[in-house]
């Protein structure tokens with residue numbers, strides 16, 4: 001698990017973009033009224049940062065063309081995005097938010 005920040009440093013309604021290493025795509029962590037979520041930060045449509053989008057409940061709207069993604073599954077729920085973004089395990093340990101990046105399918109080949 002990768003430490004992100006203390007839970008009090010990511011209040012409800014906020015999001016943060018984290019970079020882990022050169023081989024792991026950046027991850028966006030959201031704290032909404034529905035809980036904590038982590039998905040790939042880059043939209044599956046074009047090069048936009050979902051951490052700069054508008055999150056509410058279990059959804060985030062891309063800031064560039066307004067595709068809506070379900071933060072629970074990564075699935076787009078409206079165009080123009082057609083492909084999902086990956087979701088990542090997120091949790092709080094001793095007041096610290098942690099993320100476990102999902103294994104990339106191309107890293108398994």
Ligand code: FES
Nearest residue numbers: 043045046062065
């Ligand atoms: S870049 Fe996200 S919907 Fe187009």
